[in-house]
Amino acid sequence: MEEQNRDPAKAEAAPSAEPHLHIQSYWRFRDLLEAAPDGIFEVERDGTIVLLNAAAERMFGYKREELLGQLIEILVPESLRQRHHEHRGRYAEHPVTRPMGIGLELFARRKDGSEFPVEISLSPIRSTQGARVIAIVRDITSRKQAEAQINAMHREFAAELEEKNRQLEIRNREVERANRLKSEFLASISHELRTPLHTIIGFADLLAEELKGALNPDQKRFVAHIQHDSRHLLELINDILDLSKIESGRLELHPEVFKASDAIAETLVGLRPMAKNKQIDITEMLDSDLTITADRVRFKEIFYNLISNAIKFTPEKGHITVECEQRSDGAFFAVSDTGIGIEPSEHQAIFDKFYQLGSTTRGVREGTGLGLAITKNLVEMHGGRIWVESTPGQGSRFQFVLPGEALKAPGKQRQPESDSCPGPVLILGKEQTSQELAAILREEGYTVLPVSTIREIVEKSRTGRLTAVVVDLSVIGTESCRVLQDLRANEDIAQIPILALSTRREQNLATLLGANAVVRKPIEPASLLRMVQEHVRPWTGAPSRILVVDEQAEVRELLDKTLRSSGFLPLLAPSGKQALEILARSPVSAALIDVRSPEMSGLGLILRIRQNAQFSKLPVIVLTSKEMDEPDAFILNREANAIFFKAFRWRKHLVAKIEELSRKR
């Protein structure tokens, strides 16, 4: 066998050694073998190479006879030979057609020692000489190179994309900044303009009052003109401010239910004189039954803008028509005129800010170019849309639709709550707290909405009823008292129970909300005095006045005696209200406040006191009884309905409190 293989020519010429081999087939397969582009090896069980093709020779740089009889490992990089040997052994145990080394990067070694990446597939064959393996080797150098190139290109593109995105980001931020600056500019301009208007309007009003003497009819009329136009100027300035507010999302709508025709009629009253000046007649085609839900003031503003534009851009003796009617998609409104009209190319642009159409019929640019921009914004804030139909020379027809369901009327119109459907409970707190609490509340049948900012609470309270709001004070931190107050200041929240949650058991709630120290009752005179002396900044000369607020007469007496004995001058108040009155009248150096009290809680009082800049530094000492640590409530005079420390079983108590408070409503 070896003899045969050493001399390939001989092997080719001696097919008779294979008794069943047809010469033609032999040559056919031989040609195939030699034509194959991949290297093909036949390997003995012991690893000896017994056959290879021309491609193998070329690939590895060996002549055939150099490889025949060698171990296949000669073609494997030295460092990998041992492993290859092992793999060969394992393969021999389970020979099966498969790619070699799936998932591995395979390398082969040429005669000159250089290494290159390969793909290898293995097939067992049975021959009369025993079990052998056919290994087909593909040089994948070029493929690997191509892959590397593609990866490199990919990375390059990705980097370019990132760069472009970054620039886009920067550009976006610049645009935002420009918008913001513009808004700020508008706001400051309006400020500048209001200043001289202040004296114009003011003195005009004083003249009209005839404060310094009577006016003759002509003078009265002159003053009336000044009043009228100066107020008009003020309106324009307010428009500018409105627009900047709308753009920064700060304008609020106050929806009501009203008859559209009434509001439109009111608007016309102010505009008829202007129309009369140009002998323009205004025809009303108003459905007097049409009732809409909208912000009445803003609705009138829309009409004022549209109609005054119509008047400005319509020549003498022209006509204006105002329509309103109910249509299937909502309330429809239109203002038509026989004015100079608008080029179709400008039909969209006229609603842009500062866009001014050529000139009015007086050849003068009037206005700020903001009217239609504001009008469009107002219509869209109501969920509607506005558009114009117009032909130059034939007038214009401005139309807008307010969809039926756009705005809900405010709370006063709400149906009384049915027990089966309570509004959600909002929870503002750390994730864990929120989740725990949410789980418990949901079990009780409440809908729970975790929120992460106070603003969300305010927004949600506006759009729907809330059952309660739970605020974890530790999330808000030291701003707690102000935040709670701000929250309460919102009309929508005024009736909703707010429950405040505090984790800080060591730091007493009172200090959390602005007190300097806490003293436990029953009061021990000596330690109280120490506390007061520690906190009071002494006055030179006069005895320091200390405000004492406690509903119990005995406590007041005790404190009175105790304080006087140390040279202080106590001012006693049985309630928060009177405490505030005292504070308004006399300066005090410190305040001792009992936490509980009927109409205004001590904590509420502290909040109220701290609200006044004068008293931000006033030392406040809070008197409490031992029960302060229980998880039950201290009523925070409208700022919060209940405060809970996170003590044992606080959750149950919290839930019970929510139930109690929502039932009361």
Place this chain on the structure above:
Amino acid sequence: MKRILVAEDRPASLELIRTILESIGHEVIEAADGQEALEKAARNSIDLFVLDLQMPKLDGFEVLKQLRKQSRFQHTPVIAITASAMESDRERVIAAGFTGYITKPVDIRFLRSEMERLLK
């Protein structure tokens, strides 16, 4: 009849406020800037202050601060008057401790009723 100090740097605005306050029977002391306001306050007993917020030298906020440091003006009503209509300014004014707040252009009736309320 009370004595009111009005600090405002624009003469026309000053005259306007003075006229209105005198028309309801009060005595008005004028100041053209914050500095002058404090000087005149030192020399007179004042029942109420009206301070324009934007004044040269010392603005309304500063004057308020200085006034509140003095024991006799600790509880005197101090009204801020400003042309700004921004919410944030309003909050700032309240936070600084002003007793009241008036925007320009002033509503004469509102000013009169505020005076009545604060000078009872």
